[in-house]
Amino acid sequence: MPKQTFFNLAENKREKLLKAFLMEFSTKSFEDASISAVVKKLGIAKGSIYQYFEDKMDLFFYLKQHCEQVKQSYAKHIKREDYEDFWQFLRALYQEGIKYDMERPLESNFLFALVNQQHSPTMRQFYIEWQQKALDMFTQMIAYEVKIGHFRQDLPPKSMAYVLVTLTTKIGDYMTVTMDVDIQKKLFSGEPILAHNSGKTLLQAVDEHIMILKRAFSKP
Amino acid sequence: MPKQTFFNLAENKREKLLKAFLMEFSTKSFEDASISAVVKKLGIAKGSIYQYFEDKMDLFFYLKQHCEQVKQSYAKHIKREDYEDFWQFLRALYQEGIKYDMERPLESNFLFALVNQQHSPTMRQFYIEWQQKALDMFTQMIAYEVKIGHFRQDLPPKSMAYVLVTLTTKIGDYMTVTMDVDIQKKLFSGEPILAHNSGKTLLQAVDEHIMILKRAFSKP
DNA sequence: AAATATGATGACTGGGCGGTCATTCTTACT
DNA sequence: AGTAAGAATGACCGCCCAGTCATCATATTT
Numbered sequence: 016m017p018k019q020t021f022f023n024l025a026e027n028k029r030e031k032l033l034k035a036f037l038m039e040f041s042t043k044s045f046e047d048a049s050i051s052a053v054v055k056k057l058g059i060a061k062g063s064i065y066q067y068f069e070d071k072m073d074l075f076f077y078l079k080q081h082c083e084q085v086k087q088s089y090a091k092h093i094k095r096e097d098y099e100d101f102w103q104f105l106r107a108l109y110q111e112g113i114k115y116d117m118e119r120p121l122e123s124n125f126l127f128a129l130v131n132q133q134h135s136p137t138m139r140q141f142y143i144e145w146q147q148k149a150l151d152m153f154t155q156m157i158a159y160e161v162k163i164g165h166f167r168q169d170l171p172p173k174s175m176a177y178v179l180v181t182l183t184t185k186i187g188d189y190m191t192v193t194m195d196v197d198i199q200k201k202l203f204s205g206e207p208i209l210a211h212n213s214g215k216t217l218l219q220a221v222d223e224h225i226m227i228l229k230r231a232f233s234k235p
Numbered sequence: 236m237p238k239q240t241f242f243n244l245a246e247n248k249r250e251k252l253l254k255a256f257l258m259e260f261s262t263k264s265f266e267d268a269s270i271s272a273v274v275k276k277l278g279i280a281k282g283s284i285y286q287y288f289e290d291k292m293d294l295f296f297y298l299k300q301h302c303e304q305v306k307q308s309y310a311k312h313i314k315r316e317d318y319e320d321f322w323q324f325l326r327a328l329y330q331e332g333i334k335y336d337m338e339r340p341l342e343s344n345f346l347f348a349l350v351n352q353q354h355s356p357t358m359r360q361f362y363i364e365w366q367q368k369a370l371d372m373f374t375q376m377i378a379y380e381v382k383i384g385h386f387r388q389d390l391p392p393k394s395m396a397y398v399l400v401t402l403t404t405k406i407g408d409y410m411t412v413t414m415d416v417d418i419q420k421k422l423f424s425g426e427p428i429l430a431h432n433s434g435k436t437l438l439q440a441v442d443e444h445i446m447i448l449k450r451a452f453s454k455p
Numbered sequence: 456a457a458a459t460a461t462g463a464t465g466a467c468t469g470g471g472c473g474g475t476c477a478t479t480c481t482t483a484c485t
Numbered sequence: 486a487g488t489a490a491g492a493a494t495g496a497c498c499g500c501c502c503a504g505t506c507a508t509c510a511t512a513t514t515t
């Protein structure tokens with residue numbers, strides 16, 4: 016947990032701080048991210064950071080939690096029962112993701128990078144936890160679709176959920192490969208990734224994924 | 236390129252060296268991998284390494300090339316025309332992968348880890364190159380399946396190839412998630428990953444993937 | 456105006472790293 | 486046995502890092 020001092024800070028100072036560190040952690044691995052480099056760029060003393068946070072991990076963890084929480088608040092009002100099938104629901108979830116990305120690109124990019132960070136045991140642990148949560152959620156949803164007879168019954172919901180989550184996670188790569196979006200550049204410049212071209216690129220990618228998965232999952 | 240000195244080394248010494256570094260690079264990122272730590276474990280002087288290689292990258296690159304080359308030699312005699320459909324062919328490719336994994340677990344694990352290394356621009360570059368090669372190969376193959384009327388025609392082969400390659404790349408994760416294989420542990424202990432349970436686990440994963448992709452890709 | 460509390464500072468510590476190189480040791484050939 | 490070439494060594498360099506802390510600056514309360 017950050018120290019009280021951090022929360023006493025003037026809001027614009029706090030935001031500048033967070034932005035700078037979001038950038039650093041979006042473009043480097045946790046180990047390579049350098050507090051020294053960031054404070055230099057910000058023009059403040061390194062000691063200050065340690066008035067706000069216990070250590071590097073405390074800072075990182077705060078960023079992670081904060082971003083996840085905000086993102087969650089975007090997604091949580093999207094409900095399956097408001098859509099006539101799973102795929103429209105899924106599409107709507109993505110659309111919220113785009114909104115989050117447009118409004119808070121740095122945070123969105125940070126989370127995006129986090130999911131692709133896997134080396135160093137600590138980061139891998141974060142990834143595994145995140146994946147597990149996503150898997151549980153989608154496994155449950157898919158089991159429901161199976162139950163109501165929309166999805167095939169000859170495969171474990173968990174396996175289907177895995178395929179879905181994996182492709183979802185890697186959708187940035189998909190955009191890079193099939194649609195020439197330079198994600199690495201966007202991470203470094205702080206531009207929105209998912210919202211590239213007002214989100215149209217992502218939605219096209221999503222629609223192609225749905226075209227594939229629909230056939231793969233639905234009842235024959 | 237390694238220096239001549241390296242190739243003059245007694246074979247068992249060279250192999251011990253390679254094994255130790257394969258281990259290090261399988262369990263750490265390139266940046267975090269420590270030459271100092273490995274030489275300490277090997278009980279040799281750090282200077283020696285620099286008699287063999289130009290620098291850290293030279294060493295890494297040699298390992299990468301060497302492993303890729305050997306692995307290629309396993310796969311290259313598997314030909315599409317010897318199988319009656321794409322999926323049997325794909326399965327056979329995996330079976331060669333298992334063989335390689337059983338015979339050279341450290342090398343196999345190194346390549347496995349390499350593909351999951353993405354932060355640090357250099358490693359990302361390697362990954363992108365690798366992915367590009369795999370994509371090109373499968374795009375071509377899929378285009379062929381489309382042409383002979385086995386696969387659907389309403390999706391770009393490149394998109395289908397992407398889905399295939401992504402799931403293929405992440406099959407280790409699939410095993411972890413749906414079959415309780417602790418891959419991280421295996422990396423650290425140097426046990427074969429893909430050949431876990433004589434490869435049966437992997438083949439089951441492959442078969443489940445095929446069950447999904449067959450429907451997704453084939454003509455309606 | 457004085458006293459107190461809070462925030463800001465940056466020199467410093469200890470540690471790890473990749474990489475160097477003058478020196479010593481080993482081997483093999485004359 | 487003597488010599489020359491190749492291999493092995495490890496102290497050392499320069500660099501960068503996370504984290505510390507005594508000191509100073511500023512704001513708030515009395």
